[in-house]
Amino acid sequence: MGSHGRPPAGATLRDLGEFGLIEAVTARFSHGRDVLVGPGDDAAVLAAPDGRVVVTTDLLLEGRHFRRDWSSAVDVGHKAAAQNLADVASMGARPTGLFLGFAAPGDLAVDWALAMADGMAEECAQAGASVSGGDVSSADSIMLGVTALGDLQGRPPVLRSGARPGDAVVLAGRLGWAQAGLALLTAGSAAGDSRWVDDPRWKELIAAHRRPRPPYALGPVLAAAGAHAMCDVSDGLVADLGHIAVASGVSIDLASEAFLIDEAMRSAGAALDVDPLRWVLGGGEDHPLVACLPPGVTPPAGCIVIGSVLSGAGSAGAGVTVDGERPVGSDGWDHYGQSATDAS
Amino acid sequence: MGSHGRPPAGATLRDLGEFGLIEAVTARFSHGRDVLVGPGDDAAVLAAPDGRVVVTTDLLLEGRHFRRDWSSAVDVGHKAAAQNLADVASMGARPTGLFLGFAAPGDLAVDWALAMADGMAEECAQAGASVSGGDVSSADSIMLGVTALGDLQGRPPVLRSGARPGDAVVLAGRLGWAQAGLALLTAGSAAGDSRWVDDPRWKELIAAHRRPRPPYALGPVLAAAGAHAMCDVSDGLVADLGHIAVASGVSIDLASEAFLIDEAMRSAGAALDVDPLRWVLGGGEDHPLVACLPPGVTPPAGCIVIGSVLSGAGSAGAGVTVDGERPVGSDGWDHYGQSATDAS
Numbered sequence: 108m109g110s111h112g113r114p115p116a117g118a119t120l121r122d123l124g125e126f127g128l129i130e131a132v133t134a135r136f137s138h139g140r141d142v143l144v145g146p147g148d149d150a151a152v153l154a155a156p157d158g159r160v161v162v163t164t165d166l167l168l169e170g171r172h173f174r175r176d177w178s179s180a181v182d183v184g185h186k187a188a189a190q191n192l193a194d195v196a197s198m199g200a201r202p203t204g205l206f207l208g209f210a211a212p213g214d215l216a217v218d219w220a221l222a223m224a225d226g227m228a229e230e231c232a233q234a235g236a237s238v239s240g241g242d243v244s245s246a247d248s249i250m251l252g253v254t255a256l257g258d259l260q261g262r263p264p265v266l267r268s269g270a271r272p273g274d275a276v277v278l279a280g281r282l283g284w285a286q287a288g289l290a291l292l293t294a295g296s297a298a299g300d301s302r303w304v305d306d307p308r309w310k311e312l313i314a315a316h317r318r319p320r321p322p323y324a325l326g327p328v329l330a331a332a333g334a335h336a337m338c339d340v341s342d343g344l345v346a347d348l349g350h351i352a353v354a355s356g357v358s359i360d361l362a363s364e365a366f367l368i369d370e371a372m373r374s375a376g377a378a379l380d381v382d383p384l385r386w387v388l389g390g391g392e393d394h395p396l397v398a399c400l401p402p403g404v405t406p407p408a409g410c411i412v413i414g415s416v417l418s419g420a421g422s423a424g425a426g427v428t429v430d431g432e433r434p435v436g437s438d439g440w441d442h443y444g445q446s447a448t449d450a451s
Numbered sequence: 452m453g454s455h456g457r458p459p460a461g462a463t464l465r466d467l468g469e470f471g472l473i474e475a476v477t478a479r480f481s482h483g484r485d486v487l488v489g490p491g492d493d494a495a496v497l498a499a500p501d502g503r504v505v506v507t508t509d510l511l512l513e514g515r516h517f518r519r520d521w522s523s524a525v526d527v528g529h530k531a532a533a534q535n536l537a538d539v540a541s542m543g544a545r546p547t548g549l550f551l552g553f554a555a556p557g558d559l560a561v562d563w564a565l566a567m568a569d570g571m572a573e574e575c576a577q578a579g580a581s582v583s584g585g586d587v588s589s590a591d592s593i594m595l596g597v598t599a600l601g602d603l604q605g606r607p608p609v610l611r612s613g614a615r616p617g618d619a620v621v622l623a624g625r626l627g628w629a630q631a632g633l634a635l636l637t638a639g640s641a642a643g644d645s646r647w648v649d650d651p652r653w654k655e656l657i658a659a660h661r662r663p664r665p666p667y668a669l670g671p672v673l674a675a676a677g678a679h680a681m682c683d684v685s686d687g688l689v690a691d692l693g694h695i696a697v698a699s700g701v702s703i704d705l706a707s708e709a710f711l712i713d714e715a716m717r718s719a720g721a722a723l724d725v726d727p728l729r730w731v732l733g734g735g736e737d738h739p740l741v742a743c744l745p746p747g748v749t750p751p752a753g754c755i756v757i758g759s760v761l762s763g764a765g766s767a768g769a770g771v772t773v774d775g776e777r778p779v780g781s782d783g784w785d786h787y788g789q790s791a792t793d794a795s
Contacts, residue, residue: 143503144608147698149538149682150507150601152608155499159487163494165586166552166596172588194493208510208596242509244516252510252552252596257494264488264496338493354491 114217120245121213128220128243132209135224136238141203141258151240153204153256161257161264163194169249177292180219182317183251184226190341191255192234193321193394197339199265199330200257202234202323207241208252215249223251234323262330265398270336270355272418274399277410279325281315282344282366283383286390287375288316294379309375321394328407329398337398343389345427345434348397348414352426355399361388361414361429388434458561464589465557472564472587476553479568480582485547485602495584497548497600505601505608507538513593521636524563526661527595528570534685535599536578537665537738541683543609543674544601546578546667551585552596559593567595578667606674609742614680614699616762618743621754623669625659626688626710627727630734631719632660638723653719665738672751673742681742687733689771689778692741692758696770699743705732705758705773732778 114123114131123131133146144152153160167173167187178186188205195202207227211220228238236255291313295303304313321339329337336355340347348359368383376383399416406412428434458467458475467475477490488496497504511517511531522530532549539546551571555564572582580599635657639647648657665683673681680699684691692703712720712727720727743760750756772778 144610148608148610148612149541150505150544150599150608152542152603153504153506155502155504158499158502160497160499160504160600161494162497162548162550162584162598162600163586164550164552164584164596164598166554166588166590166594168554168588168590168594171590197493198496200494204506206506206508206598208508210510210512210594240506240508242507244510244512246510246512246515246594250510250512250554250590250594252508252598254506254508254550254596254598255494256504256506259496264492264494266488266492268492 118217119213120211120215120217120220123217125243128217131217131221132224135221136228138239139235139237142237142239146240151204151206153239155258157259157261159259161195161198161200161259162254163191164252164254165191167251167253178317180222181226184223185230185318187251187253188227188230189319189321190394191253192230192236192323193319193339193396195255195257196234196321196323196326197337197396198257198259199262199326199334199337200259201327202236202255202257204239204256205231205236206239206254208244209241210244210246211249212247213245260327265330265334265337266354267336267338267351268354270351270357270399270416272357272416273402274335274416275402275406275412276348276359276361276397276414276416277400277406278395278397278413279329279410280322280395281320281393282340282395283372283386283390283393284312284315285319285392286386287372287383288312288314289392290379290381290386291375292316308371312371312375315393319392319394322396322409325396325407325409329396329400329410332404332407333401334398335401337396339394339396341391341394343391344397345388348427351399358417358419358426358428359414360417360431361427363430365411365413388429462561463557464555464559464561464564467561469587472561475561475565476568479565480572482583483579483581486581486583490584495548495550497583499602501603501605503603505539505542505544505603506598507535508596508598509535511595511597522661524566525570528567529574529662531595531597532571532574533663533665534738535597536574536580536667537663537683537740539599539601540578540665540667540670541681541740542601542603543606543670543678543681544603545671546580546599546601548583548600549575549580550583550598552588553585554588554590555593556591557589604671609674609678609681610698611680611682611695612698614695614701614743614760616701616760617746618679618760619746619750619756620692620703620705620741620758620760621744621750622739622741622757623673623754624666624739625664625737626684626739627716627730627734627737628656628659629663629736630730631716631727632656632658633736634723634725634730635719636660652715656715656719659737663736663738666740666753669740669751669753673740673754676748676751677745678742679745681740683738683740685735685738687735688741689732692771695743702761702763702770702772703758704761704775705771707774709755709757732773
């Protein structure tokens with residue numbers, strides 16, 4: 108609306124006001140071809156060329172999903188976008204738009220909000236999507252409500268329920284890195300000791316916690332290759348494949364030798380006295396894609412075969428084995444704390 | 452996933468766990484024809500028959516947007532859905548789907564969450580939409596991130612920027628009722644006196660604060676009638692028409708005699724020493740629709756003419772007059788408190 112210019116240095120959200128904040132934030136967002144009506148009206152209008160639209164939503168809360176002393180504002184924006192865009196890609200869809208509900212205290216620095224918006228816009232650009240609308244409100248702590256949309260490009264959505272015995276289980280993207288980074292940050296915080304965080308050997312693990320790198324483009328590629336089932340790993344590999352196993356009425360066996368655990372994970376595991384395979388099997392937040400591909404299909408470039416789909420339904424969570432045995436300590440994450448083994 | 456039945460009486464979210472809560476909540480939602488893939492996968496798939504989709508999102512926070520002692524769980528569900536569905540209707544679209552991000556303390560009663568879900572489902576049904584997906588998390592207080600989608604049915608979206616001199620400004624739905632109800636609840640709370648809330652004369656005003664009744668069906672009807680501009684009233688009539696005036700480069704004059712202020716509003720205004728016209732001009736939360744109709748178009752049934760569009764752009768917020776004069780005390784609501792005159 109043109110009445111506010113660039114916000115002054117050191118300004119807070121209260122200084123800028125609701126409409127000034129909306130204007131300053133939306134000025135950071137450029138809009139791709141899918142955005143037909145962008146921010147500034149009662150609602151946005153996105154293209155849905157396929158006649159269907161994929162939709163997913165998540166809340167991210169300060170202190171639960173991120174900490175401002177562990178992640179920069181840019182990181183938080185990247186991560187909030189990534190976890191939703193990965194859900195869209197895991198349906199086999201091309202991400203198109205992202206919507207943000209943002210609530211924060213009035214004394215938050217405007218610079219934090221703008222840097223977060225920049226991170227979100229950058230992550231969207233990596234996935235081919237645009238931040239297309241939103242809402243701001245005040246709150247005692249920062250919270251983000253993020254909704255992502257995507258286009259199926261004429262293909263059926265790839266559900267959790269389509270896995271069939273004989274399928275190969277393939278992985279695209281990093282696994283366990285974010286959980287290792289979180290473990291290092293947690294240990295450093297508990298010990299009041301920055302060496303866990305500053306050690307150059309573990310820089311990439313910490314960075315992985317702060318900014319996941321989901322392989323967005325491989326979602327549509329895996330769908331086009333005929334994937335029977337797919338999801339992103341957000342609760343942990345065993346937990347998420349457990350959802351596929353239950354929904355599909357199958358069992359899944361993983362081959363531990365498929366997981367190439369690199370030196371950073373091994374040394375961090377040794378330092379923290381944790382078997383890094385536990386991070387690989389139980390850690391979420393890297394948001395890689397796992398898919399079940401029919402026999403005879405060559406996995407697309409960037410995918411590694413990690414197991415196979417077997418006949419026979421297991422009960423919830425018991426349908427996934429590693430080298431034929433039930434893995435220990437990989438239950439994943441329950442937001443009300445019933446069965447979490449890797450609580451942050 | 453079938454492992455949980457009906458939750459036991461008195462159960463909390465922590466008792467039920469994340470997946471139990473998701474299962475119990477999604478069991479309350481029935482899905483209309485627009486829901487192609489409902490809750491339970493990484494994302495939902497909605498029909499977008501028009502090849503475009505209207506999207507809007509909002510956050511609702513306990514203590515800021517609702518109070519559990521002032522509104523029941525069912526009311527909160529209705530209101531959270533209504534304010535987003537009204538945004539969709541105000542673009543001229545038919546609401547199709549609603550997505551919910553829900554965060555709450557682990558000690559919240561499961562019954563509260565389920566009743567909220569029921570309210571949300573009922574409100575969606577009134578608008579012809581379905582709750583189609585979501586996410587749950589834990590938090591210190593209750594927060595709802597709500598996203599609503601809609602279908603334009605082949606028509607152009609009705610924006611804020613299309614008003615033209617000579618248009619009639621028409622209103623569909625109640626105005627000022629919710630603000631009067633909030634004023635009564637606030638006065639009762641400050642005085643520790645339930646007579647403000649229990650007085651049968653004001654029952655409908657209190658109810659209007661708890662459950663708005665946006666005229667969803669009139670959004671597409673007004674669009675089909677050729678509305679040049681439209682929005683729902685969420686910040687206050689003068690503030691929201693101010694957005695239309697600025698976006699369209701016009702002025703708007705309202706006729707005070709058009710506002711039929713009924714006995715409940717008059718008696719509540721007298722009791723609280725407030726001119727009820729202030730609630731009409733400045734109160735949001737009823738979510739009626741206001742539209743600018745071209746000359747010669749008969750307003751659809753249920754719409755009342757309240758003013759006219761004039762040439763000449765005003766500066767922000769100054770483009771709206773009542774009987775030719777700038778109204779006082781009707782600036783509407785700024786979430787960071789810069790210019791709010793009716794803060795709740």
